[in-house]
Amino acid sequence: MTTLMQRTGLLDERSAAATRMAGSAARIVGVGTAVPGAGYSQRELLDILRVDDPRIRNLFLNSAIDRRFLVLPPEQEDGRRAPESQADLLAKHRATGLDMGVRALQATLKRADADLSDVRYLCCVTSTGFMTPGFSALLIRELGLGRHCGRLDVVGMGCNAGLNSLTAVAGWAAAHPDQLAVMLCVEACSSAYVFDGTMRTAVVNSLFGDGSAGVALLAGESGEERGPQILKFSSCIIPEAVDAMRYDWDSNEGKFSFFLDRDVPYVVGAHVETIIGRLLSDTGLRRGDIAHWLVHSGGKKVIDSVMVNLGLTRHDVRHTTGVLRDYGNLSSGSFLFSYERLLEENVVRPGDHGVMMTMGPGSTIETALVRF
Template identity: 30%
Template sequence: MFFLGLGTATPAPRYTKAECLEAFQNSDWFGRLDARAHLVARTVLQRDNGIEARRLALDSLADVFRIDPDTLARRFLHNAPALATQAAERALAGAGLAAHDIDAVVVSTCTGYLCPGLSGYVAERVDLRADVQAFDLVGQGCAAALPNLQLGHALLQSGACEKVLSVCVEVSSAAMYLDNDPGVLISACLFGDGAGAAVLSREPGRAGRRIEWKDSMSLMAPARRDALKFEQRAGMLRNILTREVPALAADHAQRVLATVLQRAGLHSADISAWIMHAGGRDVLIALQRRLELQPSDLRYSAAMLREYGNLSSAFVYFVLQAALQDEAPGGWWWLSSFGAGFSCHGALLEVQST
């Protein structure tokens, strides 16, 4: 499988940590939460948490504190199809392909629910063929990009498709929830809105760098699902985020990496670019230590986290795009995501030198 084109999209409004803290302190929610909650929010939004700004699908930060099921559902319906479409169209443009060239579309999200699913909205807006195979993947959280790409790989290998459009989109501002739980508050300070897309093909493209998917692996630990998940409360999604997540992510990421590298007869030193999901600053630190990397190895993940926050499933598309735009050295690249489940996925890519 080859990557022919990438596309990303975010809402236009950019909000800094300082602006978010000021809006929270001026909101009605500030008075509803206790002193400990105030301390948690101030600590996260005033210290260096690896995030400087986020893009949110909101006309003003006052809107983020309108937290009720109907408002959040409308926010997702209005923004998820638009962001997914924008990323998809940019991926198609990057691949030099038209919409009718696509045989299948795979769309992942966890921040909202639509029936019919998002794939139909993307197919309609991008003007994909009526006979396109459409798949909606839900409930995989931040890890979803790799399962999405794995399904694309399977479709291509089966011979059922020649070109697959992969899309991940998250409207985290449509999954807003606040209470006095520290994990809930930290989560509210981490996530941003955005979409990523890739055009996948059985054959390499004629232009641009050649990016080939060589091997992949997944690990799932359902017994640890309570460490990181959404739960339904009062008709809304409430994020469960625990302190064990950085260690879980690092441990699973190392196990997946070691297995795939062993199959390929490679070592960590052979990896020239690391395309890693970044759950947050603490997760990146844990990954760096567990994988025995240098801070510079995770520079693309850190840069995307600082500017956009945690974009959940869409994040690794941004990191991959950043590495390509920076003309990172060719050779073996490692692509990895992890999240709710608890699950972790990794893929070995071979990338042509510039």
């Protein structure tokens, strides 16, 4: 039987370990976002794209999305939008992504009170196209970042990739105290659109918007008291739902086509309690102790499923639903748009805890625990 002294010693050891972990943890010291210049309501998009199918119109108009920012195909002489080849879409991915990425990175550094010359590590995340070299190299050249800047490109992981990548960037920051690391999510989702009149593609076309979001991290003395500490990450992959979210090659259209299974909300909802339990284990925290929830804006049904299964209120997910309403699903960077809104709300108090949550292909749920 464990003695009181042994239990006390174990608790002291855990406390000391937690203190050491928090002391070396990376802090979020800046965030910034960018979208294309043109925004459209759902009804405007239906009219522009000349969608008459009542099922598709109903899908768009009941999506809990008011507006999205997109780079649409060019207009032809007859007023219709020009068809885009896969090559056209990849060119859009590069041009739109680079433009948004530059502006989001600049906004992030401004918020972090840092300069381009301060960036020592750059991780770029995208799932809306493939190119080599990736956005990290292109942005380093475009902005004149140092040629010795470490870099990483994370491609094709989907909407959960922001937190997957934040794990790597936080680890780099912790291993390099007082050196600035930046993660940049660059998602030109209109570069993944297929307009073939089917309900499969209509689900995607009704949901995703273009956007980029960056976050700057610092560990060590330079980051002290400058932003929330990232205390812990936890992941959950659901292999039996590996095909629920995927890119397929559409031979008829000659393009990649994204697929979302209609059961995705239920798959996510069935596992969120488990992942949050793992995230909060050994922390002494309960769900009720979490003051701020920053959940990926995956869609109305996904958000509702997370709310129901975690017992959250509409107020808890107000930033998540607000981002969905104003931008649509922004893929990997959605949770950072919500984080930016939380900061602008100016309600965070020192000592508050927050949970970040993303979900995407795999099927995967990623979480992070932060302390303000």
